[in-house]
Amino acid sequence: MPTVAIIGAGVAGLSTAWKYQQQGFDVVVVAQSFPSPFETVDGREQINYSSPWAGAHNRYIPPLDETSKRDHESPEAGITFLKGIEYLEAGIRGYDHLTEGSAKELGYEDFRELDEKDLPKGGIQVVVNCSGTGFGDDKIFVTRGQTCLVANTCDATVTRQNSDGSWSFSVPRNFHGGTVIGGTKEVDDWSTEPSLETRARLLEKFAATYPKILEDGGEFRVLKDIVGRRPTRVGV
DSSP, X not given: OOEEEEEOOSXXXXXXXXXXXXXXXEEEEXXXXXXXXXXXXXXXXXXXXXXXXXXXOOOOOOOHHHHHHHHHHOSSOOOOOOOOOOOOOTTOTTTTTOOHHHHHHTTOTXXXXXXXXXXXXXXXXXXXXXXXXXXXXXXXEEEEEEEEEESOOOSSOXXXXXXXXXXXXXXXXXXXXXXXXXXXXXXTOOOOSOOHHHHHHHHHHHHHHOGGGGGTTSSOOEEEXXXXXXXXXXXX
């Protein structure tokens, strides 16, 4: 099997890598940003890499068998304990004097120096471009999106698409995390600051679309505004 290089670690890149791995390919992912634990992510610092913190929803009818299997294996997307494998390049400070004997004393029972025979044979034979804004691709531009997280609960994910290209939607968050109300698509807008005018418009339009959301308290209880940038490709 050839080694496949994936450029970019967004939704498209990681999904592509996973699909190739399922087919038995060796995969390497090259990217400017990689996912961090959700609890530590700062949206303003990772405004160009919003997949791990902004969330997403996809409205489709999934195959029942595959869905049941996934729900059974990961009912809460919680913590799974796995065997850890770590490769250390020669010369890393703090590890340069580590020997097999001293490693065992520290609990690394399988530590050893790799020989040439342990390294992958051949080079990269397939490259898949799933890049965002970090690869210098002149066909990529940013699309700014603004949403608003409210404390109100919503019993459904509701979307209204308008003839002028705009839309209103809600994405209820799990574990009583409120509801995301959106949203905008602003081409080549690099602003990081949320617009209060935009927030008011989003909330007003969604309330008109789904008045039931205001039955929970009679008004929107705003928790925070959310701003992110979507990488967008010319012609796609």
